[in-house]
Amino acid sequence: MYYLLSIIIAALLTACAAQPHALYQYSSLNALMEGVYDGQLTIGELKRHGDTGLGTFNALDGEMIIINGSAYQIKGDGTVTAAGDNIETPFADVVFFKSAKSFTVEREISCDELQKMILQSAPSSNIFYAVKIEGTFRHVRARAVRAQHKPYPRLIDAAKDQGVFDFNNVRGTASGFYFPDTFGGLSVGGFHIHFISDDRKSGGHLMSCEVTHATVDIDYLTDFLMELPKSGGIYGKTIGTAQQREVDLIEKGR
Numbered sequence: 725m726y727y728l729l730s731i732i733i734a735a736l737l738t739a740c741a742a743q744p745h746a747l748y749q750y751s752s753l754n755a756l757m758e759g760v761y762d763g764q765l766t767i768g769e770l771k772r773h774g775d776t777g778l779g780t781f782n783a784l785d786g787e788m789i790i791i792n793g794s795a796y797q798i799k800g801d802g803t804v805t806a807a808g809d810n811i812e813t814p815f816a817d818v819v820f821f822k823s824a825k826s827f828t829v830e831r832e833i834s835c836d837e838l839q840k841m842i843l844q845s846a847p848s849s850n851i852f853y854a855v856k857i858e859g860t861f862r863h864v865r866a867r868a869v870r871a872q873h874k875p876y877p878r879l880i881d882a883a884k885d886q887g888v889f890d891f892n893n894v895r896g897t898a899s900g901f902y903f904p905d906t907f908g909g910l911s912v913g914g915f916h917i918h919f920i921s922d923d924r925k926s927g928g929h930l931m932s933c934e935v936t937h938a939t940v941d942i943d944y945l946t947d948f949l950m951e952l953p954k955s956g957g958i959y960g961k962t963i964g965t966a967q968q969r970e971v972d973l974i975e976k977g978r
């Protein structure tokens with residue numbers, strides 16, 4: 725009897741230790757659009773919800789990418805540093821990435837075309853995906869927002885002065901999420917992807933790219949866990965629904 729109980733307890737402990745598989749988001753894009761650039765979630769806390777993801781840092785101090793459990797900060801001047809666990813974020817999406825589908829690309833293809841391929845290969849455009857594109861890129865154009873000072877401007881104004889970088893023949897990883905359009909405003913509807921080079925010296929929010937060779941991994945996600953800040957700028961501010969036109973201009977550059 726005692727032996728049986730031990731087995732049950734061991735099985736329960738194993739189940740509790742299993743990693744969650746929900747797309748976790750801290751705060752909302754709408755809040756970021758309205759200039760809520762300070763959150764209370766640390767990178768260390770964020771990494772409890774996922775090993776792969778993206779976002780930004782407090783004061784809008786650059787782009788975040790998390791790859792294999794390591795977080796990086798790409799600042800507006802293009803410098804890339806490892807992001808310590810104590811740094812805070814006002815907005816991020818993460819997941820414990822599990823590849824559900826994988827394919828390789830052996831010809832030159834733009835990231836727009838690649839995104840269409842990913843959507844066509846997916847079971848539906850109405851669920852979430854996490855994607856990882858690892859390989860050689862003939863060209864990457866990425867951007868990074870610059871740290872802002874209080875009183876914070878709205879994102880549409882902060883985004884007017886950002887660093888834009890071009891990288892040629894670079895090995896790296898483009899990684900991010902697809903949200904169904906119905907979630908636009910809560911997050912970025914469609915694809916939202918950040919890039920980092922293998923040498924961890926360049927990266928940013930992906931604006932466009934051409935892939936030469938790459939492995940594409942897709943994680944299909946049906947669970948979405950969203951956490952709003954427990955205090956701070958989101959309280960007492962009028963946060964409406966972001967205008968899609970503004971989101972397209974900021975996130976997709978068009």
Ligand SMILES: [Zn+2]
Nearest residue numbers: 916917918929
């Ligand atoms: Zn981004």
